[in-house]
Amino acid sequence: MNIVVVGAGLAGANAVEELRKQGYTEDITLLGAEPHPPYERPPLSKSVLLGDKEPDVVFVHDRAWYADQQVDLRTDARVTAIDRDRKHVEVAGTQISYDRLLLTTGSQPRRLADLEPLQPLYLRTLEDSLRLKDRLQGTVLIVGAGWIGLEVASAARHAGAEVTAVETAAQPLLAVMGPELGASFAALHREHGVDLHLGTSIASVSDGEVTLADGHRVTPDLVVVGIGAAPDDQVGRDAGLAVDNGLLVDARLRSADPAVFAAGDVANQDHPVLGRRVRVEHWDNAIEQGKHVAGVMLGGDEPYTRLPYFFTDQYDFGMELVGNVGPEGFDELVVRGETGGDRVYTAFWVAGGRVVAGMHANDWDAIGPIREIVGQPFDERLRDPGVPLSELAS
Ligand SMILES: Cc1cc2nc3c(=O)[nH]c(=O)nc-3n(C[C@H](O)[C@H](O)[C@H](O)COP(=O)(O)OP(=O)(O)OC[C@H]3O[C@@H](n4cnc5c(N)ncnc54)[C@H](O)[C@@H]3O)c2cc1C
Incomplete structure (x- = not known):
């Protein structure tokens, strides 16, 4: 065989x-x-x-x-x-x-034909990463504030580049995280010096100058596209x-x-x-x-039942997320902790009376209980940060 x-x-x-x-x-x-x-x-x-x-x-x-x-x-x-x-x-x-x-x-990566005159970089392969690393300096324009765009923004700031990021949605990661946590990501990047333009897009490109629909102009040394x-x-x-x-x-x-x-x-x-x-x-x-x-x-008959899991690291911020909010969205987001400041928190997405996804930010021990809570019926005690997650997980 x-x-x-x-x-x-x-x-x-x-x-x-x-x-x-x-x-x-x-x-x-x-x-x-x-x-x-x-x-x-x-x-x-x-x-x-x-x-x-x-x-x-x-x-x-x-x-x-x-x-x-x-x-x-x-x-x-x-x-x-x-x-x-x-x-x-x-x-x-x-x-x-x-x-x-x-x-x-x-x-x-999805491509943006309109930006071809600026010879944008995309990030998928090892070669893409090494090419990008060599060019992360001067003024960098990042198109798309999704996971890849935000991680590149973090690396570019680390390398000392001036970073402008543009995102068509009202917040970064809006579709995955919702408005409240999306705003927390926007604040994280602004605190680190990223000039973040939300709810707007590229209006025109002329002679190396990019004009955004909100009127902002930038002449980038490098354009990086991360639009999914x-x-x-x-x-x-x-x-x-x-x-x-x-x-x-x-x-x-x-x-x-x-x-x-x-x-x-x-x-x-x-x-x-x-x-x-x-x-x-x-x-x-x-x-x-x-x-x-x-x-x-090899002949096994077990369905694949594992829930999606994701992690990211940006600056000194790290998070893990388990579960999946469906296309209908969620009814409520329950946050325990502070989404600003040190950003140590856990968050749970509730839909149809169940916890459909959960995450932690900078709270690495929480991932065990979060894995158990996701999929369970929503327990009101989840709103009370005084009740340890471990108690809700059993
Ligand atoms: C820059 C970057 C950062 C990421 N960071 C995270 C993260 O922090 N957390 C996270 O959870 N996920 C992250 N991901 C996502 C994660 O890397 C992917 O989900 C994972 O690589 C998918 O693995 P795969 O084997 O399905 O596909 P791939 O890794 O894309 O491998 C598919 C391979 O198939 C090859 N191929 C395609 N067509 C053919 C063909 N016809 N013939 C032969 N070969 C072919 C491709 O060239 C490629 O090498 C990241 C992805 C990228 C690009």
Whole structure:
């Protein structure tokens, strides 16, 4: 049997590792479009971009590990077509047969065509990060105050650059965090000297000068765009797999084709606990779905039930978030602690009488109880910071 994994990123690496851990001894081929073995992307906007760590910290394993594990890792190997009738994939004119095919092709940054004259940088790959690190000086304009934009703002301020950031929404991270916590992120960045323009957008670009719709003008040395990512589902779509904001998979990460599976950023899963489809672009999801799908490819029948988990670090602020607020939004946000000042707090999103997501800021011991509270019916005592979270978690 040959298991072919398309996409040598975090999900792909974890899938092949788990296949071997579960005792699968037959062929594994791991095909990646990039020149590198699989690597972690969070450091690309944090420690590597800050210059705190060497770039080689990012690799999940070195190349020798794949050879030891008898994983046929091929880099610079973009799969251009999948023939599901004949069960093979095409790479540079050659065909590789599969019995099981796992698609872990990840996602790609959304691009802004209007800004092309300014040759903006995007941040997805190791090369992007190193290029950006070299150019984080002078005046930097960041378009988009989402996770990537805010982390780049933090690194740019750390490097001593003048930073202007522009965001069309009324607050950073508004769709994920809501207005109150979004405002706390805005204040964090302003306190660190970021000139943040909210509820506005780029009106025009002329002779290197950018004019915002609010009238502000800036002549940046560097423009960085972080306006979200789109699933890299083209090769699956071309093969006739069902696609709608990513490759559609069931609760067990299986496509409608019994030989084809998907995991990580590209997978739009029918999530059994959330009761709806969700596509998660987070580090933890890529690891855990990668491991899980390995078991399913070997005949396991367990659904993937883990809730989304996310972390970020910006300046001296760090947070972790568990759960997922659905497209209908939430009824109430319960905050324990101060979202200003030292920003040590926990927060819980409540919808339909249940806690659907929870986070902590700078309160690392809280993540254990938060994991247990998310998913439970809302308990009024959550409003009382005098009641320890551990008491509510049991
Ligand atoms: C700068 C940055 C910072 C981040 N920080 C955080 C963070 O702080 N916290 C967090 O939770 N998440 C973070 N993330 C998100 C996290 O890194 C992703 O969710 C994770 O990398 C997804 O893993 P993946 O394996 O699904 O996809 P990827 O890591 O994108 O890997 C997919 C691979 O497939 C390859 N590929 C695509 N098409 C083909 C093809 N046809 N043939 C062969 N190969 C192909 C791609 O080139 C890529 O190498 C960050 C992401 C970025 C970019």
